[in-house]
Amino acid sequence: MKGMARVWIDDLWLKNDDGVPPPPQAKRSLAACRDPMRAQVDERWRSSRYGRGRRWRCRWYTVEGTTRRQHSQSFAKLADAEAFRAAMEDDVRRGRYASPHDAKRRFRDVADMWLRSKNNVSEGVRLRYECELRVYVNPRWSDVPIGAITHDDIARWVASLATGDYPAELHRGRAAKPLSPRSVKSIVKVVFAGVLEYAVKARYLMENPARDVEVPRPEYKDLVFLNVPEIEQLARSAEVIGRPVDGLIIRFQSYVGTRINESFALQVGDLDLTNRQIRIRRTWKNSASKQRLGPPKSGKPRTVAIPKFLVKPLREQIKGQPETAYVFRSAKGGHVNDHNWRRRVWHKAVELAGLQDVEGLTPHSLRHSYAAIAIKAGADVKILQRQMGHTSASLTLDVYGFLFPERLGQVADAVDAEVTAALVSRRG
Template sequence: MSKAWIEDLWLTEPRETLPDGSKVKIPVPSSVTKSLAAYMKTPEKAKVPGKFKTARYGHGKRWRVSWWATLPDGSKKRSSKAFSTRADAESFAAAMEDDIRSGRYVDPADADRPFQAVALEWLASKNNLRGRSYLRYENDMTRYVLPKWGDRPIGSIQESEVSGWVHELQSGTAPHEFKRKTTMQPMKRRTIKGVVKDAFGGVMAYASSPKRRWILSNPAADVELPQDAETDDRVFLSHQQVADIAEAAARVDVKNPMVSKLLILFLAYTGLRANEALALRIGDLDFTRMRISVTKTITADRQGREIEGKPKSGRNRIVPIPGFLTADLEQVCDGRTDDDYLFTALHGGMIHLNTWRTRVWYPAKEGAGYGDVKGLRIHSLRHTYASFAIGAGCDVKTLQSIMGHASATETLNTYAELWPDRIDEVAAVMEAKYQQWEAQRRE
């Protein structure tokens, strides 16, 4: 049996019993097929004897292509698709057999799945995704992806269409759905990557995985993203600038000045992420060994509620305490228990980063005279620590460990240009070693 075959759903070959009792099929006469061909739009006018008519004669599409295919799990599945003309059925059957033989087969029923249904299934499968990451995917899906692709069959989405969508996102003209604001702003490359490659691309990669093969390939995989005019938005502060912002924070936060000032200094001279610092308990500081144990961070669950979770990349780490911060840190810890948060709000309890950013950070950088510094964020204090550490001679692996990067490659990709150029130094040492060897050889 061929892998794909065509059936006539209107005409049939009836069986007749011969005098000897055997049964034979009676072929449909050519006169019948010609008459029906002449009256396809009004088949009731065709001269077709009743014995050659099927139960669905004259109703629906006439031709059906059926085929057997091997599914990703190794099982066999029979599928079919109806066509109005024989030519369309033959063309489809030939293409289907070619796909089956070449391994490009995709079940049309799977390719017709609505993107939104697949997206919901993909989101539900992300069991290991951190709450904040899940919320980012969910928000990008709701705001940008589903308004564009929600009702589309996943198999109909082409790479050229995705490329066009990238241009729409970049120009701020893409379909979107916001709960509050109504105007969409042009997107930068980083945001486009999150929407196109991570959210949309994640769904399409899920659909095209060997386990499912609902579509042949991910149409977002090879789509190129635009380059921003300015790709480096990192800010590295000087010691004086850090001190200026810390002092300004103390002036802004009149009811809790020491904590806000110390928090800024702490972030700039330990390299912790802000939410890692806010999750610290007093017991995480070891003043004997001058070490900080970073084992948690403030994150969010899938409902957006703040909770404590593992640090980014899921790894605990040890960070040194700068000696010049010891006195202030000990003063903050004095008279409190190991289970208390290190940095607390005025009436105790955890500091909420978003609130502190609005209430203290923004006014402090304005008050220090740095409000016009493009890209200056709380995270800039972490970048600043990296620049201080590299300037002090810190190597890549040590900085990776302190910063909590997943790999040394991430550290180099982020801060490679901060390490000093030692070409001349290396050349000079090689020259000295060679001359030393040459002198020994001549002795």
């Protein structure tokens, strides 16, 4: 903080008399007595606050713009005041100091700053942040000074989110209900903690009290996979319900593994069917009012491979179309809206294929099915990461690592063979 040089410690109980400080014996007597009124301190050395409240005050100044502000904190013991001064001056030297004035900022004001700073998120993510702030976060924290938020306060709030006993701004007077662990994690660890982390970076706070708060662990749910016969049955059903292109969409999702709005954003110029490669350059982003094109989820383009049996139907699909035409087109020639396609084709095709009892089956399940097929065929984690557009191999392993169990046995067998061969060689 500009203008802050040092911290002073004031004795609020003793004073100078015409510039003459209290004698050492008066100070020793006061330090030795439990009751300051019984200490041998002459009246001339006693301040108007003698014996009342905390004796020691740390005092420091900051310059904020053109305003000079005084800050203070009181302590009962001199040792505590000296420790505070040492820590404060160390924070200043290391650039960690946060002004008490900034700590009085209301949470909602800092939340507005945080939201304005999110320049690299999609419109859909921004809308989710705004919704979670408005509905779940601000009703509890809006007017609370950020410096008054404690770890315990947050822990109690987290518990209330899980039980349904929390303040909320819900439409049409709906009552609050228990939130899922996944929702609690997003509200607390992404949005709420994100606001406080912004306050730390802006040096309004010295530390983020939400950083180490525990939230309920999300319940593990098995991913939904379809096998090849089920995929083919679903594709044929989609052709019956809709058009031939709808069956091609099912097969493309299942055997290429792109996200559905990446597929619907593909243009003819993105396909290199001779080399069986496709360039994923863009995706459709959903907002409350419309769809718009944006970069893929990872933020950068990637190249994916397609199996040979999809080349012929894709070539027929794009025949006679300009480079800028969409590969998968609606009946009127425009792009396919994923929400409309789910309602018009997907749900009906699932029922016709007899898959309506598969719990959790969505178009995204086809992407999971691709991963299972690719891993069974021998794809390693790095290749799968590139094909699916994950930001890291660790993310791919987090989602699909359990599909590699037999590899552990292969590694153990390889080590066994290597050691056995070495031991046999030595004996020979």
